[in-house]
Amino acid sequence: MDVMQAAQLTGPRSIAVREVPLPQLPDDGGVLLKVGAVGICGSDVHYYLHGRIGNQVVEYPFTIGHECTGTVEMCGPLAGALAPGDRVAVDPAVSCGECDQCRAGRPHTCRSLRFLGCPGQLPGCLSEYIVMPAHNCFKLPDRLSLRQGVLAEPLAIGVYAAGFLEDAKPKAIGILGTGPIGLSVLLAARAGGAETVYVTDKVEDRLQAALKAGAAWAASPDETDIVSGILSREQGLDAVFECCGDPEALDQAVEILNPGGTLFILGVPETDRVAFDIHGLRRKEIRIQNIRRQNGCTQKALDLMAGGAIDAAFMATHTFALAETGKALELAAGYADGVIKAVIDLKERGEYF
Numbered sequence: 001m002d003v004m005q006a007a008q009l010t011g012p013r014s015i016a017v018r019e020v021p022l023p024q025l026p027d028d029g030g031v032l033l034k035v036g037a038v039g040i041c042g043s044d045v046h047y048y049l050h051g052r053i054g055n056q057v058v059e060y061p062f063t064i065g066h067e068c069t070g071t072v073e074m075c076g077p078l079a080g081a082l083a084p085g086d087r088v089a090v091d092p093a094v095s096c097g098e099c100d101q102c103r104a105g106r107p108h109t110c111r112s113l114r115f116l117g118c119p120g121q122l123p124g125c126l127s128e129y130i131v132m133p134a135h136n137c138f139k140l141p142d143r144l145s146l147r148q149g150v151l152a153e154p155l156a157i158g159v160y161a162a163g164f165l166e167d168a169k170p171k172a173i174g175i176l177g178t179g180p181i182g183l184s185v186l187l188a189a190r191a192g193g194a195e196t197v198y199v200t201d202k203v204e205d206r207l208q209a210a211l212k213a214g215a216a217w218a219a220s221p222d223e224t225d226i227v228s229g230i231l232s233r234e235q236g237l238d239a240v241f242e243c244c245g246d247p248e249a250l251d252q253a254v255e256i257l258n259p260g261g262t263l264f265i266l267g268v269p270e271t272d273r274v275a276f277d278i279h280g281l282r283r284k285e286i287r288i289q290n291i292r293r294q295n296g297c298t299q300k301a302l303d304l305m306a307g308g309a310i311d312a313a314f315m316a317t318h319t320f321a322l323a324e325t326g327k328a329l330e331l332a333a334g335y336a337d338g339v340i341k342a343v344i345d346l347k348e349r350g351e352y353f
């Protein structure tokens, strides 16, 4: 057998499940994984709807997907401690290990980074098998299922972002946008000791999910004046995480931040440029910190989930078979039916089979 099923983008808003060649073990340190489950990310939805994020443009057909778990099927001779049968969570960022960024401990901004399911980099994991370097694979703790394990990828981003608070330890923070990334920041910040977290989102189900996950105050900017709502309770916030990509949120953040505060940007905007209230930014001397995915936080995310410090399982709200990937992307694109994260479970057999 040298073919496998993969869910491929074949055009804007178009997915086909088709046979593609099985990947070959590329080098000594690689492992062949039988994919167990794949989480659908906001970035996958961007590629599905628009065929691009900024200058990363899809050439069809293309397999997307980067949040996955799998079972080791075959190991290269230098695959370290991994063995066939091991269940693993995958860090989708493959760095070169040699450039200035990698050598400086910043593999997430590697000069020749290749990311799963990123056009021009690596094909994604919405397929039956993938090959990954062994050091991108993290053994899944026994108590986490392959389905839960996919949450390690977004949660690692939350753990990384919340890690920036470690020195200052602000009591109150804001999170604008409570999709999977905003919720991951919320879970990680709460586990790290943030007492009061103010959150906003335009989707009611997501506000409810955030309240259950430990937010102190949750409101929709469509119904509540976010700025006065927060500033009637706090003089201001020292840290605000923008996790929605909505330009309005950047303005709200500048208004609710304290002088000297930090605006963390995680959201992916629909547009290639955004505007800031530059006078607000400079008068308050606000610092802007972009968060580029995560750096070295996958194991920590798995440990927090396995140890019970973080319960992220509620984020995986919907499950689909590989053959139903199109349905999953439509659901995620429409924020329908209370979806937080749709998960493709490759053990499920959809109508395609």
Ligand SMILES: [Zn+2]
Pocket: 041, 042, 043, 066, 067, 153, 154
């Ligand atoms: Zn993702």
Ligand SMILES: [Zn+2]
Pocket: 095, 096, 097, 098, 099, 100, 101, 102, 103, 107, 110, 111, 112, 113
């Ligand atoms: Zn590098």
